[in-house]
Amino acid sequence: xxxxxxxxxxxxxxxxxxxxxxxxxxxxxxxxxxxxxxxxxxxxxxxxxxxxxxxxxxxxxxxxxxxxxxxxxxxxxxxxxxxxxxxxxxxxxxxxxxxxxxxxxxxxxxxxxxxxxxxxxxxxxxxxxxxxxxxxxxxxxxxxxxxxxxxxxxxxxxxxxxxxxxxxxxxxxxxxxxxxxxxxxxxxxxxxxxxxxxxxxxxxxxxxxxxxxxxxxxxxxxxxxxxxxxxxxxxxxxxxxxxxxxxxxxxxxxxxxxxxxxxxxxxxxxxxxx
Numbered sequence: 001x002x003x004x005x006x007x008x009x010x011x012x013x014x015x016x017x018x019x020x021x022x023x024x025x026x027x028x029x030x031x032x033x034x035x036x037x038x039x040x041x042x043x044x045x046x047x048x049x050x051x052x053x054x055x056x057x058x059x060x061x062x063x064x065x066x067x068x069x070x071x072x073x074x075x076x077x078x079x080x081x082x083x084x085x086x087x088x089x090x091x092x093x094x095x096x097x098x099x100x101x102x103x104x105x106x107x108x109x110x111x112x113x114x115x116x117x118x119x120x121x122x123x124x125x126x127x128x129x130x131x132x133x134x135x136x137x138x139x140x141x142x143x144x145x146x147x148x149x150x151x152x153x154x155x156x157x158x159x160x161x162x163x164x165x166x167x168x169x170x171x172x173x174x175x176x177x178x179x180x181x182x183x184x185x186x187x188x189x190x191x192x193x194x195x196x197x198x199x200x201x202x203x204x205x206x207x208x209x210x211x212x213x214x215x216x217x218x219x220x221x222x223x224x225x226x227x228x229x230x231x232x233x234x235x236x237x238x239x240x241x242x243x244x245x246x247x248x249x250x251x252x253x254x255x256x257x258x259x260x261x262x263x264x265x266x267x268x269x270x271x272x273x274x
């Protein structure tokens with residue numbers, strides 16, 4: 001990405017550290033980075049249509065009713081569903097493609113549910129449940145948990161245990177930490193992480209580095225993306241480029257989760273250059 005690129009410039013402004021994000025708009029901009037020259041007008045109109053649909057819908061002020069309304073709008077009226085056939089396909093993590101196809105990953109669909117709920121003034125949060133992304137919508141009477149991949153269906157304890165047991169086996173336990181709301185930057189990072197994992201599986205180093213650049217724009221305060229770039233470059237046999245990444249991390253963080261790791265990695269790279 002280059003700062004001269006207008007999409008990148010718009011993304012940097014939209015993700016400025018310390019400010020609240022418009023999660024739908026940021027996800028559109030991220031998608032546009034892989035579809036150069038696309039007209040975002042129709043996609044912004046679609047988000048506006050979702051917002052209009054929920055505002056025009058008479059909904060009782062209970063969390064369960066709000067969950068049902070979101071499911072009816074996104075799944076029944078607009079036809080969104082989870083794409084389980086080609087789960088790892090890149091288009092499932094690009095919001096532009098998801099809107100075109102009305103199908104995608106749980107986190108991509110979840111962004112649309114979050115956008116729609118908030119357009120109605122309903123507090124809503126992403127839930128990074130193990131192995132599956134969920135959405136929680138709030139009301140005065142409590143909260144309701146929904147599965148965007150499953151058409152907005154309600155998630156109860158049985159459904160949550162079912163997901164956990166597929167991942168961790170029959171002895172899995174449901175913990176409070178599994179249902180902790182996550183912030184919007186983390187939701188967008190999760191969206192990009194799906195693409196990065198696929199790039200790494202294909203040994204596409206340049207693509208993985210590009211996606212980490214985007215993650216760093218979404219969350220400018222997180223040095224882990226810079227550190228990971230250094231590790232990828234070192235493994236790819238580019239020690240000088242790796243050295244520059246590790247030096248940036250070490251100079252930016254004297255103490256913290258990546259400080260010592262960056263200094264150790266930098267020392268290793270320097271030894272390899274001697």
